[in-house]
Amino acid sequence: MQGATSDGGIxxxxxxxxxxxxxxMAGNWIKGAIKHPGSFTKQAEAHKMTPAEFAEHVTSHExxxxxxxxxRANLDKTLARMRAKKxxxx
Numbered sequence: 001m002q003g004a005t006s007d008g009g010i011x012x013x014x015x016x017x018x019x020x021x022x023x024x025m026a027g028n029w030i031k032g033a034i035k036h037p038g039s040f041t042k043q044a045e046a047h048k049m050t051p052a053e054f055a056e057h058v059t060s061h062e063x064x065x066x067x068x069x070x071x072r073a074n075l076d077k078t079l080a081r082m083r084a085k086k087x088x089x090x
Contacts, residue, residue: 033075034075039072040054040069040072040075040076052076052080054073054076055073055076055077056077058070058073059074
């Protein structure tokens with residue numbers, strides 16, 4: 001496979017991240033995404049909420065929280081959807 005470069009030349013497109021024309025996610029992205037295990041749960045407990053409740057609260061009041069906390073909330077919601085889908089609930 002080949003793709004165009006900015007100078008008009010042709011550069012190879014590597015197939016390592018592609019499968020059937022669709023980009024596939026690396027199997028270990030979750031491990032890389034969780035840098036401080038338990039930190040979001042600790043924040044939730046400090047606000048006297050469960051992590052799921054805190055994730056909803058943070059995403060509905062993004063301006064009140066740091067960018068890092070918002071990212072953690074979004075990751076929590078993503079992982080919850082993945083768990084639900086795996087368990088047959090999504």
